[in-house]
Amino acid sequence: MSTTPPHTRPGGRSTRVRAAVHRAVGELVAESPSEDLTMPTIAARAGVHPTTVYRRWVSLADLLAEVATSRFSGDIVVPDTGTLQGDLERWTADVAVDLADPDVLALMRATVGAGPAGGSACSADRQAQLAAILERERSRGGEPPDVEQAADALLGPLYYRAIFAGRPADPDWARGLVEALLR
Amino acid sequence: MSTTPPHTRPGGRSTRVRAAVHRAVGELVAESPSEDLTMPTIAARAGVHPTTVYRRWVSLADLLAEVATSRFSGDIVVPDTGTLQGDLERWTADVAVDLADPDVLALMRATVGAGPAGGSACSADRQAQLAAILERERSRGGEPPDVEQAADALLGPLYYRAIFAGRPADPDWARGLVEALLR
Numbered sequence: 041m042s043t044t045p046p047h048t049r050p051g052g053r054s055t056r057v058r059a060a061v062h063r064a065v066g067e068l069v070a071e072s073p074s075e076d077l078t079m080p081t082i083a084a085r086a087g088v089h090p091t092t093v094y095r096r097w098v099s100l101a102d103l104l105a106e107v108a109t110s111r112f113s114g115d116i117v118v119p120d121t122g123t124l125q126g127d128l129e130r131w132t133a134d135v136a137v138d139l140a141d142p143d144v145l146a147l148m149r150a151t152v153g154a155g156p157a158g159g160s161a162c163s164a165d166r167q168a169q170l171a172a173i174l175e176r177e178r179s180r181g182g183e184p185p186d187v188e189q190a191a192d193a194l195l196g197p198l199y200y201r202a203i204f205a206g207r208p209a210d211p212d213w214a215r216g217l218v219e220a221l222l223r
Numbered sequence: 224m225s226t227t228p229p230h231t232r233p234g235g236r237s238t239r240v241r242a243a244v245h246r247a248v249g250e251l252v253a254e255s256p257s258e259d260l261t262m263p264t265i266a267a268r269a270g271v272h273p274t275t276v277y278r279r280w281v282s283l284a285d286l287l288a289e290v291a292t293s294r295f296s297g298d299i300v301v302p303d304t305g306t307l308q309g310d311l312e313r314w315t316a317d318v319a320v321d322l323a324d325p326d327v328l329a330l331m332r333a334t335v336g337a338g339p340a341g342g343s344a345c346s347a348d349r350q351a352q353l354a355a356i357l358e359r360e361r362s363r364g365g366e367p368p369d370v371e372q373a374a375d376a377l378l379g380p381l382y383y384r385a386i387f388a389g390r391p392a393d394p395d396w397a398r399g400l401v402e403a404l405l406r
Contacts, residue, residue, distance in 0.1 A: 156332070
């Protein structure tokens with residue numbers, strides 16, 4: 041029994057620390073200026089010793105990438121409406137709703153700001169969902185666009201509006217992105 | 224003569240402080256992890272007292288937005304090739320080259336990470352250049368797409384690839400974005 045390493049034992053201290061630290065990151069990112077988001081402030085908010093945080097995560101960038109990956113992993117269900125257009129419209133609308141959540145935007149901004157790997161932590165799972173939608177269309181006998189083309193056409197404008205242009209993505213506009221891609 | 228406020232006197236101490244602080248931000252952003260980018264480390268690198276920095280810029284977010292706005296303002300010349308397609312292809316290629324510069328990406332990431340206003344500091348001037356290109360086409364008697372549509376179709380994929388997907392934007396791909404927009 042004692043052969044299970046402590047940092048993977050479910051329900052163990054290490055699992056609780058991870059949950060507390062992830063929660064602390066989410067709270068601090070949502071409420072504080074970026075200057076206050078440091079390993080020590082995160083440790084204090086999580087109620088753990090700073091060395092515990094430094095021992096477990098190499099850097100703030102590493103920790104934020106883990107929190108973002110965990111947050112965006114499987115948060116949106118891949119739809120199955122029967123058609124590629126229907127699937128993409130449903131999925132694009134769900135991503136747009138997610139990107140209208142101020143807490144999601146704050147986590148994305150902080151993760152991007154923490155280092156070069158942050159961006160992909162905010163997009164990898166979305167690209168995987170898109171790949172699954174396109175793969176299903178292929179299994180229906182269709183010829184969908186490739187995943188990079190679809191990501192450029194859908195995630196490009198969605199993320200640009202949310203992070204750079206500060207404009208909300210309305211549902212009609214999001215549907216228009218899908219139409220333009222499939223045209 | 225003494226009525227000119229010190230912070231706008233050209234060549235004065237205040238102008239030198241601003242230049243030194245902007246340069247320090249550029250250097251630190253390019254070489255350090257985000258955790259080391261704070262008002263005190265910027266002041267130290269610029270060789271000025273931290274209170275000088277705090278007095279002049281409300282926050283790190285404010286300072287980074289100013290540096291980004293200044294960096295991206297007029298960095299790309301609006302082309303005049305005689306056709307809308309030519310203008311957009313030239314401009315898109317220039318933006319793609321800029322987004323392949325690691326120092327530019329580091330500044331964009333840090334500015335986005337510093338707060339909600341950071342994104343628009345990295346995109347406002349690009350949108351203004353795009354508006355100028357579209358306006359010129361209108362003055363030629365053409366009927367160009369509106370600026371938001373063009374920004375979604377061009378800046379969306381360009382910024383998404385650079386910041387989120389970590390994929391380089393090759394020239395053929397960038398030309399394809401313009402074709403898709405004008406189709």
